C-alpha cells in the first residue's frame with residue numbers, strides 16, 4: 581500500500597515528524613510536489629469558493645495525489661494544545677476534501693485533540709495500525725519522529741544583517757514559498773534576517789499572553805501575539821511582516837491585537853489570496869524596507 585501525504589497546511593510545520601514516523605515504520609509513502617500553479621489551479625477548481633487560500637491549496641495537493649497512491653492522509657485537527665482550538669476548517673477538512681474532490685482513494689483520517697506526547701502517540705498509533713504496522717514498532721517510530729521534529733525552525737542566524745524582521749502568520753503561509761512568493765529569500769537577498777515564532781519557547785509565549793484581557797482561544801493567535809509582544813519588549817526586530825490569508829477570521833483579530841500591543845515597531849500586513857500579484861507584493865515589501873531604512877538612519 582502506498583500512502584499519499586499532501587504537502588499543505590500543517591505539513592509545513594510537522595513534516596519532519598511525519599516523514600520520520602513513516603520512514604521508521606517502513607511505510608511506503610509519497611508526498612505531493614511543492615505548491616505551484618498546477619496545484620493552486622486544482623485547488624481553486626475543487627474547493628468551495630469562499631475557502632481561504634491555504635485550504636484551496638490543500639485541496640490542490642490532495643487532488644494531485646489521485647492515481648498515485650492507495651490512501652491519502654488528512655488528519656482531523658481539533659486542537660493543538662489544551663484549552664486552545666484551531667480553525668474550524670481543520671476540524672471539517674476530511675469531509676471538505678471527501679465531498680469536493682471526485683475519484684479519491686481512501687481518505688485516512690483520525691482525530692488529533694492535542695499535540696502533547698500522549699495524545700499525539702494515540703493518534704499515530706491509530707494511523708500506524710490502519711496502514712498495517714505492528715504495535716511494537718510504533719513506539720520507536722514515534723520517538724524517532726519526536727527527535728526529528730526538534731530540528732524544525734529557521735536557523736535565525738542573524739550575523740551582520742542590515743535589519744531583522746519578524747515574519748508572522750500561519751506556518752503554511754510563512755513556509756510555503758509559492759504562497760508567500762518566496763518572501764524569505766527575497767528578504768535574505770536584501771540583507772535582512774528573518775526571524776519566526778519558532779525562535780522563542782512556548783513558556784515565553786505563555787508569559788507574554790498574560791497581559792491580554794482574555795487568554796486567546798486560538799492557538800495560531802496565541803503564538804503570533806506572544807512572539808510579537810516578546811520581540812517588542814526585547815528589541816528583537818526592526819520590523820514585523822504579517823502574512824495574512826484573505827478572509828481569515830483569526831487573522832483579522834490577531835493583527836489588531838498585535839498592532840495594539842506593538843506600538844514601537846513598524847508592521848506590514850500582506851494579504852494573500854489566489855489573485856495576489858507578485859509585482860504588487862514586491863512593491864509593498866520594497867516600500868516597507870525603504871521606510872525602515874529612513875527610520876534607522
Ligand code: SF4
Nearest residue numbers: 632667669825828830
Ligand atoms: S486559520 Fe485562517 S488561513 Fe488558516 S485555515 Fe483557517 S481561515 Fe484559513
